Amino acid sequence: MSTQDNWYIEHFGPTGSAIGYRIEAKLDEVQSPFQKIEIYRTTDWGNLMLIDGAVMLTSRDNFLYHEMISHPALFTHPEPKRVVIIGGGDCGTLREVLKHPGVARATQCDIDEQVTRMAEKYFPELCESNADPRAELLFDDGVAYMANCPAGSVDVVIVDSTDPVGPAEGLFNKAFYASCFRALKDDGILVQQSESPLAQLELIRAMRAEMAKAGFSSFKTLPFPQPCYPTGWWSATLARKGRDFGFREAAAEAKPFATRYYTAALHRGALATPPFMAEALEGVRG
Amino acid sequence: MSTQDNWYIEHFGPTGSAIGYRIEAKLDEVQSPFQKIEIYRTTDWGNLMLIDGAVMLTSRDNFLYHEMISHPALFTHPEPKRVVIIGGGDCGTLREVLKHPGVARATQCDIDEQVTRMAEKYFPELCESNADPRAELLFDDGVAYMANCPAGSVDVVIVDSTDPVGPAEGLFNKAFYASCFRALKDDGILVQQSESPLAQLELIRAMRAEMAKAGFSSFKTLPFPQPCYPTGWWSATLARKGRDFGFREAAAEAKPFATRYYTAALHRGALATPPFMAEALEGVRG
Numbered sequence: 411m412s413t414q415d416n417w418y419i420e421h422f423g424p425t426g427s428a429i430g431y432r433i434e435a436k437l438d439e440v441q442s443p444f445q446k447i448e449i450y451r452t453t454d455w456g457n458l459m460l461i462d463g464a465v466m467l468t469s470r471d472n473f474l475y476h477e478m479i480s481h482p483a484l485f486t487h488p489e490p491k492r493v494v495i496i497g498g499g500d501c502g503t504l505r506e507v508l509k510h511p512g513v514a515r516a517t518q519c520d521i522d523e524q525v526t527r528m529a530e531k532y533f534p535e536l537c538e539s540n541a542d543p544r545a546e547l548l549f550d551d552g553v554a555y556m557a558n559c560p561a562g563s564v565d566v567v568i569v570d571s572t573d574p575v576g577p578a579e580g581l582f583n584k585a586f587y588a589s590c591f592r593a594l595k596d597d598g599i600l601v602q603q604s605e606s607p608l609a610q611l612e613l614i615r616a617m618r619a620e621m622a623k624a625g626f627s628s629f630k631t632l633p634f635p636q637p638c639y640p641t642g643w644w645s646a647t648l649a650r651k652g653r654d655f656g657f658r659e660a661a662a663e664a665k666p667f668a669t670r671y672y673t674a675a676l677h678r679g680a681l682a683t684p685p686f687m688a689e690a691l692e693g694v695r696g
Numbered sequence: 697m698s699t700q701d702n703w704y705i706e707h708f709g710p711t712g713s714a715i716g717y718r719i720e721a722k723l724d725e726v727q728s729p730f731q732k733i734e735i736y737r738t739t740d741w742g743n744l745m746l747i748d749g750a751v752m753l754t755s756r757d758n759f760l761y762h763e764m765i766s767h768p769a770l771f772t773h774p775e776p777k778r779v780v781i782i783g784g785g786d787c788g789t790l791r792e793v794l795k796h797p798g799v800a801r802a803t804q805c806d807i808d809e810q811v812t813r814m815a816e817k818y819f820p821e822l823c824e825s826n827a828d829p830r831a832e833l834l835f836d837d838g839v840a841y842m843a844n845c846p847a848g849s850v851d852v853v854i855v856d857s858t859d860p861v862g863p864a865e866g867l868f869n870k871a872f873y874a875s876c877f878r879a880l881k882d883d884g885i886l887v888q889q890s891e892s893p894l895a896q897l898e899l900i901r902a903m904r905a906e907m908a909k910a911g912f913s914s915f916k917t918l919p920f921p922q923p924c925y926p927t928g929w930w931s932a933t934l935a936r937k938g939r940d941f942g943f944r945e946a947a948a949e950a951k952p953f954a955t956r957y958y959t960a961a962l963h964r965g966a967l968a969t970p971p972f973m974a975e976a977l978e979g980v981r982g
Binding site: 417419421423425426427428429430431432452453454455470471473606608609633635636637641642643668669670671673675676678679680681682684685686 | 703705707709711712715716738739757759894895919921923956961966967968
């Protein structure tokens, strides 16, 4: 990780690849009890948020991630009313979830309040639904929150976390997934950001294996473009209790809100797993 | 462009974003009459080819580009027999084209023989069809080659070029597209790599406008992941003489060769244009 001249470059060890932006100015920096958050203004990508040196989001391309971590799961569930977001402190996922009129309550539980404070200031468009009466914003430990969730009370759990190191490490193992399994109703869905589908297939295999240990029995990994993350290609892994991943196509076609990437046709496309991914994930159920 | 420590970083001006790789060793360098070609060995991506400092391909992820520049066009054409590849000196596109048993002759015309010589040495898997009796490898000016092509003699023209600066500049204007239009049969298809669908939509608009001036009247831009190019998300733009982009789905489902990314379902997915792209390309026919 280094800032040199007017470019910020993130050297990402796990994939041996780097990604970066041309910077105009550093706008802010805060060291929270959990991590260092920095904000830059870029020349072409709007504002940029780093957490411990890792690119979290840019104004220009975060819509890809936020739409794809939310809408495929919500249109796969038959009638999502109660949604929990673990992480997601920038509030962009919450905004997408609340676009669904049927959602009655959405709780966002991020351990670090400073992420939300920075988002309110530098990515206000992502926070525009924070005052929705259906929204609940908690700043607490997501592992504990899920462990204390009443059994069978949740329709969709969205794990919108940083990489599986540091504060997010506890969100990638059997114990956490067992809490999610317990909290979800029988037709519930767990969806989690699952890194690069090209460069981190081993991590996706490991995640699915931990989810399986916790009781989940069907899995689907949806790839999508995300320029600001390593390799520019990212994924969301969905897990269910033995149900498939057909989705409410008519509802998705007729959705009463605008999106910039997600459509029913794109959703169908994301369900078409490329052969190299299917081969690598073979042997893990689903 | 700079090599520092053990990372190679390409700072890409037009998108204000950078991409890079962790390097183990520099393997080769040649200055051809047209450009500087460098080969590195990376820690995670196999071999890496740079042309004038721009990342051209890596061993690990070139299959995405080569499959998506080839198979959608060839499965869209009703019966492609005569294919011309302009550029494509690494021979990976030629290899994909020759997987189609119906192709009778495929000519690759790259201005720079040194690209092919380097590919033979450092990416031999891409050159495995170079001795196919249907293959013709020319090292010549692609603009002149297309201008001299007999009218109505070609089914598919694939423009597999570098960015629209330097040697490839002449491959992005009306004069070149007019030669392609003339060389193509009525049901022919022109397909060209068209940069980042997120960050370079203006360039795609400009390309389509030039193609339209040359007579092409229907267009479709297919996005696909490509980690080694700026933003990690790339595109191929197809142009036809007033025909649509429905493809031979049954033939694609039953294709007699293996692919790692392309499938009929992925092809359908790539035809689903995201709303932000459709909006930006609106006003240009197709």
